[in-house]
Amino acid sequence: xNTSSSSKAITAAPALEEKLRVxxxxxxxxxxxxxNTFGEAQPRIVVEPGSERELAxxxxxxxxxxxAVIPCGGGTKLSWGNSPTRADxxxxxxxxxxxxxxxxxxxTVTVEAGCTIQKLQDTLSQHGQRLALDALxxxxxTIGGVLSANDSGALRLRFGSLRDLVIGMTIALPDGTLAxxxxxxxxxxxxxxxxxxxxxxxxxxxxxxRAVFRLHPLPKIARTFSASTRNLEATQQALHAVQxxxxxxxxxxxxxxxxxxxxxxxxxEGTAAGLAAQETQLKKLLELVAVTxxxxxxxxxxxxxxxxxxxxxxxxFSALPADIANGVxxxxxxxxxxxxxxxxVVQATGLGWLRLDGSLDHxxxxxxxxxxxxxxxxxxxxxxxxxxxxxxLDAWGNVGDALPLMxxxxxxxxxxxxxNPGRFVGGI
Amino acid sequence: MDARIFRELRAIVGKSGLxxxxxxxxxxxxxxxxxxRVMPRxxxxxxxxxxxxxxxxxxxxxxxxxxxxxSGTGLSGGALPVENGIVISLVRMNRILEVDLPNARVIVEPxxxxxxxxxxxxxxxxxxxxxxxxxxxxxxxxxVAENSGGAHCLKYGFTTxxxxxxxxxxxxxxxxxxxxxTLDGPGYDLAGVFVGSEGTLGIATKIILRIxxxxxxxxxxxxxxxxxxxxxxxxxGIIAAGMLPAAMExxxxxxxxxxxxxxxxxxxDCGALLLVELDGPTAEVKAxxxxxxxxxxxxxxxxxxxxxxxxxxxxxxxGRKSAFAAVGRLSPxxxxxxxxxxxxxxxxxxxxxxxxxxxxxxxxxxxxHAGDGNLHPLVLYDKRIPGQExxxxxxxxRILELCIAAGGSITGEHGVGEDKKKxxxxxxxxxxxxxxxxxxxxxxxxxxxxxxxIFPRPRLCGEKPGEYVAxxxxxxxxxxxx
Numbered sequence: 001x002n003t004s005s006s007s008k009a010i011t012a013a014p015a016l017e018e019k020l021r022v023x024x025x026x027x028x029x030x031x032x033x034x035x036n037t038f039g040e041a042q043p044r045i046v047v048e049p050g051s052e053r054e055l056a057x058x059x060x061x062x063x064x065x066x067x068a069v070i071p072c073g074g075g076t077k078l079s080w081g082n083s084p085t086r087a088d089x090x091x092x093x094x095x096x097x098x099x100x101x102x103x104x105x106x107x108t109v110t111v112e113a114g115c116t117i118q119k120l121q122d123t124l125s126q127h128g129q130r131l132a133l134d135a136l137x138x139x140x141x142t143i144g145g146v147l148s149a150n151d152s153g154a155l156r157l158r159f160g161s162l163r164d165l166v167i168g169m170t171i172a173l174p175d176g177t178l179a180x181x182x183x184x185x186x187x188x189x190x191x192x193x194x195x196x197x198x199x200x201x202x203x204x205x206x207x208x209x210r211a212v213f214r215l216h217p218l219p220k221i222a223r224t225f226s227a228s229t230r231n232l233e234a235t236q237q238a239l240h241a242v243q244x245x246x247x248x249x250x251x252x253x254x255x256x257x258x259x260x261x262x263x264x265x266x267x268x269e270g271t272a273a274g275l276a277a278q279e280t281q282l283k284k285l286l287e288l289v290a291v292t293x294x295x296x297x298x299x300x301x302x303x304x305x306x307x308x309x310x311x312x313x314x315x316x317f318s319a320l321p322a323d324i325a326n327g328v329x330x331x332x333x334x335x336x337x338x339x340x341x342x343x344x345v346v347q348a349t350g351l352g353w354l355r356l357d358g359s360l361d362h363x364x365x366x367x368x369x370x371x372x373x374x375x376x377x378x379x380x381x382x383x384x385x386x387x388x389x390x391x392x393l394d395a396w397g398n399v400g401d402a403l404p405l406m407x408x409x410x411x412x413x414x415x416x417x418x419x420n421p422g423r424f425v426g427g428i
Numbered sequence: 429m430d431a432r433i434f435r436e437l438r439a440i441v442g443k444s445g446l447x448x449x450x451x452x453x454x455x456x457x458x459x460x461x462x463x464x465r466v467m468p469r470x471x472x473x474x475x476x477x478x479x480x481x482x483x484x485x486x487x488x489x490x491x492x493x494x495x496x497x498x499s500g501t502g503l504s505g506g507a508l509p510v511e512n513g514i515v516i517s518l519v520r521m522n523r524i525l526e527v528d529l530p531n532a533r534v535i536v537e538p539x540x541x542x543x544x545x546x547x548x549x550x551x552x553x554x555x556x557x558x559x560x561x562x563x564x565x566x567x568x569x570x571x572v573a574e575n576s577g578g579a580h581c582l583k584y585g586f587t588t589x590x591x592x593x594x595x596x597x598x599x600x601x602x603x604x605x606x607x608x609x610t611l612d613g614p615g616y617d618l619a620g621v622f623v624g625s626e627g628t629l630g631i632a633t634k635i636i637l638r639i640x641x642x643x644x645x646x647x648x649x650x651x652x653x654x655x656x657x658x659x660x661x662x663x664x665g666i667i668a669a670g671m672l673p674a675a676m677e678x679x680x681x682x683x684x685x686x687x688x689x690x691x692x693x694x695x696x697d698c699g700a701l702l703l704v705e706l707d708g709p710t711a712e713v714k715a716x717x718x719x720x721x722x723x724x725x726x727x728x729x730x731x732x733x734x735x736x737x738x739x740x741x742x743x744x745x746x747g748r749k750s751a752f753a754a755v756g757r758l759s760p761x762x763x764x765x766x767x768x769x770x771x772x773x774x775x776x777x778x779x780x781x782x783x784x785x786x787x788x789x790x791x792x793x794x795x796x797h798a799g800d801g802n803l804h805p806l807v808l809y810d811k812r813i814p815g816q817e818x819x820x821x822x823x824x825x826r827i828l829e830l831c832i833a834a835g836g837s838i839t840g841e842h843g844v845g846e847d848k849k850k851x852x853x854x855x856x857x858x859x860x861x862x863x864x865x866x867x868x869x870x871x872x873x874x875x876x877x878x879x880x881x882i883f884p885r886p887r888l889c890g891e892k893p894g895e896y897v898a899x900x901x902x903x904x905x906x907x908x909x910x
Contacts, residue, residue: 103770103772104668105664105667105668105771105772106770106771106772106801107667108770128670150612150617160585160589161611161612163617163620164585164588164589171863173863177859177862177863178859179857179859179860179862179863179864180856180857180860181856181860181863181864183768183835183836183837183855184770184835184836185768185769185770185800185801185835185836185837185840186582186800186801187577187581187586187768187797187800187801187802187837187840187841188768188836188837188839188840189574189575189577189586189624189837189839189840189841189842189843189844190837190838190839190844190848190852190855190856191844191852191856191860191861191864191882192621192624192625192864192867192868193575193588193620193621193623193624193625194621194863194864194867196588196617196620196621197616197617197618197620197621197867199617199620200612200616200617201616201617205616216672217670217671217672218670220670240530243532243641244529244530244641245641246553246641246642246643246644246709247709248643248644248708248709248712270708270709270712271711271712271715271716273711273712273714273715274708274709274711274712274715276711277709277710277711277712278709278711278712281709316612318610318611318612318613319610320531320609320610321530321531321532322530322531349611350531350610350611351611351612378608378609378610379610380610380612380613380614382612382614396614396615397614398614399613399614399615400604400605400613400615401603401604401605402604402605402606402615402618403615405598405604405618405870405871406615406616406618408870408871409616409618409866409867409870411870412866412867412869412870412889413863413866424615425614425615426615
């Protein structure tokens, strides 16, 4: 906790707030409502710039005044990462919500950071296109927020994550620089790939103000099938059979829980003829298990982990695709002797989301044990949500030998530690 | 570099791993772009990560700039040596370290050839997707440096899509690991920044690749059109119909003539050829190929051929993949350009290329990845005719300026290297370039790893930039900031 700059912020406040009002207009500087608390740190004001230039100027002003800035889109993932060590100003992209250019014939879109995923998808769908990403809470989550948190869903298996879909980006740096990289074309190797650096940086290097994405056509037809497997071993066999086949599935996930047999869901997209043929092949491939067609709502399973989850822990974990069953088996073992209820959604990529319900002590020790087990086999566990009152737990876990380099990158982009101080890995 | 340092380097790589004689050094004075040449002081051929690390430690201590090099097939001077520097050739580090089929991963050393990865896994029906035309000779390490593409990246993505992790020797000699076999490890995506950094951030000594299952069915169609305009319209029609082919390539008449003369691909004689490849489940491909055929016909295609065998399909591709070299049949000298435009600007740009070509009195053959707007105009000239070489260079640059003005890029897959660094400030503003170089300052504060490449002006690490400065195109009112 840096008390010196907090006190500086308070004494400098009236003059500073006046400067902020001059930049963004009086109506766009407000006191923060009480729901935005970050552990110990409590930002006092929220600022909503109306343009990229305004945002960059606000950022520079805050940086010079020694204020800690928490960039914010729809606010759906503000609790991700560690609690910031300082928080003075909530920098909202709410007014930067324009879809600047949807060049449907080029399959690209340029969009401001504060635009919600849903608004973007609605616009794109008018030309039969989509951003091939199924993010959490699309009605509220914004482009900038999803990029910064690197959220991705089941479509990742086929289309990659945002890192693979973003082709250009403009960012504001704490010193007021507005910098663009990439471009508006799908294929482009001019200069460093900063959009990838920003994706998943949780707003600790700069604030994304706009992004350009490559798009994909909306499928003509989509069908979902589910295989009910007796146990995890059978699930892994089903996963492997499908992954190792020539089926052109778009997504595949495993749903598992302490009180139910695991299910493997497969999504196909394409033409009627193509899908009929694939259905036949899938059923032949998985002849030992019951395969049925089910409604697409099953792809919401990941988001549903968050339902009434105040007292639960929710984590994202990563394992090798061939180790998915082992990973879930570890969850079962770790949870069982602690009386923890659990539910997991794991994608065929090896990325999984896990919800644990139990006592605070048990959750804490279970998460530590799970993380150690996953890290031992080259995986990772990132804590996304924890119940209030749980003992301190690093959100990220082991970063490896590139941490000093990550610190050097942070030093170059944000030397004063203005953006999201302490929220990222290794205290960044 | 004095004798003491040479002795030290020889001790690291052994006698056979150090080249210092001028005759042998000549091989390394340029890459695939031969009009830039610099003699290195020495070439080192390490065969292990430990040797790379030891060499880089010496370079760091003695402030000797170094350039890593694979097969030297790059077309932008990325592997061009730097004055008073050494070249570190990775060709001896050519082992495939691990093939992990259940996880679809292959781990390689940087000197492994691109095509060798596919060869190693093809019996199990997997392949490595990025397929630059030089894939039988270029290395994975070089592909990582350049973020190489290829004809099939429209559907499958670029090198960066297929690199999951890297072991890297940083310019200070330390060894670090970026990314890994699993996805989304905690921390910044530094592997994503390293790929495509053209050797300026360090040397990759181990690369974790993702491989892809071969599709059930591949079909390739060749359609002849009166001109590139109709071929371009057919591509638009295919996109509008909601299809994402594995590849879409256009060649203009001059490029067709060249390919025909060189490899006898038996192409129809026409104004423009469109090659469309679809892959996936058989029923899906067949249904979509019917649609593609209809779209081509509706856009005025006079002749449509669907490859009936793998041999015929290979022949369709052979003409396209050999087009660069084939142009040598039409002209003693030529410049291969690599620009990108938004695909819809294609007709406009081709007319412009035609116009500026006529003005310069030079012929331009066009080959392009039509799906993603990546053009490869080939500017033909004869350097024995006084004035033609500079005129060709000027024309080639003019074409890039047209690409930038159309909202595109100065390079889609060949890289900036030495060749295009001056063009960078036409595409990006000073703050844009400065921000990129902050990354360089974090990785390589002494600027020893392939210095002088990519950026028109090096950034002094620690320099403090100013506020927003408009991009030159914005000032000129040509383009809005994207």
